[in-house]
Amino acid sequence: MHQLSSKERLLATINHSEVDYVPFYQKFWHRGCLADREDAWSDQFDRVRKTTRLGLEDTVGFEIPRTFSPDVKILRRKEASNDGTYLVQEYKTSKGSLSQIVRQTNDWPHGDNIPIFTDYVVPRGRSKKYLIENKEDVEALSCLFSQPDEKQLRAF
Numbered sequence: 001m002h003q004l005s006s007k008e009r010l011l012a013t014i015n016h017s018e019v020d021y022v023p024f025y026q027k028f029w030h031r032g033c034l035a036d037r038e039d040a041w042s043d044q045f046d047r048v049r050k051t052t053r054l055g056l057e058d059t060v061g062f063e064i065p066r067t068f069s070p071d072v073k074i075l076r077r078k079e080a081s082n083d084g085t086y087l088v089q090e091y092k093t094s095k096g097s098l099s100q101i102v103r104q105t106n107d108w109p110h111g112d113n114i115p116i117f118t119d120y121v122v123p124r125g126r127s128k129k130y131l132i133e134n135k136e137d138v139e140a141l142s143c144l145f146s147q148p149d150e151k152q153l154r155a156f
Contacts, residue, residue, distance in 0.1 A: 006052050010059070023057040065152035066145050069093070076112060078104070086128060089114040096140035101129040
């Protein structure tokens with residue numbers, strides 16, 4: 001087998017195909033350097049160049065512009081229970097309502113908000129109700145976000 005590029009190795013691993021070696025993928029979300037702050041990366045492309053030179057695997061990310069539709073009403077409340085405090089967040093849309101319920105513990109980093117895109121709501125021990133649980137929820141989800149405007153598209 002020839003030596004794979006970092007991209008080929010990650011894609012082969014995702015597809016459960018044979019690779020030249022098992023990739024090591026370390027995500028540096030909030031870190032601006034490896035060990036030496038004097039050798040910080042200027043952007044994510046610089047980070048990928050530096051980490052792949054060390055034999056690590058890395059990826060470039062991007063943020064898709066997302067804005068709630070102005071027609072969506074968001075309601076938030078707290079509910080006390082014997083097993084703790086729960087945050088309830090409801091989205092009222094023209095095609096139905098969506099709701100999400102999570103346990104608010106000391107390590108919850110989002111205050112009284114439940115972001116739609118966060119790993120903190122994934123574990124069943126944290127989430128009492130997920131945002132999308134059936135086909136009807138998908139219908140309401142279809143009108144949750146507005147189309148990106150020109151400014152958002154240019155930035156993207």
